[in-house]
Amino acid sequence: MDPQEELRELIAQAKEHLCYYSELGLTHVGEISPSAAPAAKFEDRIAKQAPPAVSALVEPKRQEPPAPAIIPPPQFIPESTITMPTKQENASVVSLFGETAPPPAETQYSNETLEDIRRDLGDCQRCKLFSTRTNLVFGEGAPRAELMFVGEGPGADEDATGRPFVGRAGQLLTKMIEAIDLKREDVYIANVVKSRPPGNRAPESDEVRACIPFLFRQIAAIHPKLIVALGNPAMQALLDTKIGITKMRGNFQDYPRISGIKVLPTFHPAYLLRSPDKKREAWEDLKKVRAFLRGEL
Ligand code: SF4
Numbered sequence: 001m002d003p004q005e006e007l008r009e010l011i012a013q014a015k016e017h018l019c020y021y022s023e024l025g026l027t028h029v030g031e032i033s034p035s036a037a038p039a040a041k042f043e044d045r046i047a048k049q050a051p052p053a054v055s056a057l058v059e060p061k062r063q064e065p066p067a068p069a070i071i072p073p074p075q076f077i078p079e080s081t082i083t084m085p086t087k088q089e090n091a092s093v094v095s096l097f098g099e100t101a102p103p104p105a106e107t108q109y110s111n112e113t114l115e116d117i118r119r120d121l122g123d124c125q126r127c128k129l130f131s132t133r134t135n136l137v138f139g140e141g142a143p144r145a146e147l148m149f150v151g152e153g154p155g156a157d158e159d160a161t162g163r164p165f166v167g168r169a170g171q172l173l174t175k176m177i178e179a180i181d182l183k184r185e186d187v188y189i190a191n192v193v194k195s196r197p198p199g200n201r202a203p204e205s206d207e208v209r210a211c212i213p214f215l216f217r218q219i220a221a222i223h224p225k226l227i228v229a230l231g232n233p234a235m236q237a238l239l240d241t242k243i244g245i246t247k248m249r250g251n252f253q254d255y256p257r258i259s260g261i262k263v264l265p266t267f268h269p270a271y272l273l274r275s276p277d278k279k280r281e282a283w284e285d286l287k288k289v290r291a292f293l294r295g296e297l
Pocket of ligand 1: 121129211
């Protein structure tokens with residue numbers, strides 16, 4: 001390839017990475033601090049950071065691609081900021097349905113396949129959401145994924161396509177996955193309810209009760225190492241708790257039904273689109289996900 005053409009391609013790749021991290025609220029490439037000031041507006045950050053970033057990009061040596069310099073090093077995550085709760089802390093969680101006993105444990109391993117579960121779900125009419133949906137959204141991804149993402153329910157784009165997280169929030173989720181060096185097809189993505197609640201309202205408790213057994217079975221079949229609960233309804237349903245996401249986010253929990261699986265609550269991408277100042281906290285959570293999967297926690 002022509003050297004100038006190669007240089008132009010390197011600059012384009014580096015810009016694309018910068019856009020990922022900018023959208024996630026990353027303001028200091030390669031030196032993120034939990035104590036750093038809240039993220040500035042995207043335009044302000046670009047205005048402030050453009051000169052050094054551009055100068056770093058226009059004179060790269062051919063054998064030094066710019067992308068590795070942009071990815072924050074794993075050792076940057078201070079261990080003191082990562083909370084691994086004890087089993088007692090998990091046991092103190094207040095039940096979502098007012099029960100004091102922990103939910104019954106599923107079998108540790110499931111012989112069911114995702115196809116079995118999908119077949120059993122069929123053209124489901126187990127709750128009132130069936131009457132307003134266009135397509136049932138079962139979930140998609142790697143059947144043996146180490147990492148699962150679980151949201152509360154399909155939105156309009158998902159209802160139209162039958163696929164989870166394909167709208168604007170889904171595009172942000174895809175960027176979040178790529179920001180921790182994974183591809184969307186490496187993970188499994190599902191929701192608590194599989195039919196769209198009208199007007200994008202949160203699913204009601206009877207709808208959750210009717211649908212969540214299928215999510216539990218998906219989790220048992222996939223047996224991931226870690227489930228990232230996206231937003232309050234997903235976190236409360238998975239952990240059977242009434243505690244809010246603000247208190248729980250960023251703290252690893254035990255998945256109550258199968259020992260050895262962790263749950264990390266974080267903000268829903270749709271909330272991050274409405275509240276971009278929260279992207280920095282979400283990025284801190286994502287770094288914990290990456291460190292956990294790398295065995296660094
Ligand atoms: S939300 Fe779940 S339980 Fe309700 S109709 Fe859809 S698939 Fe069935």
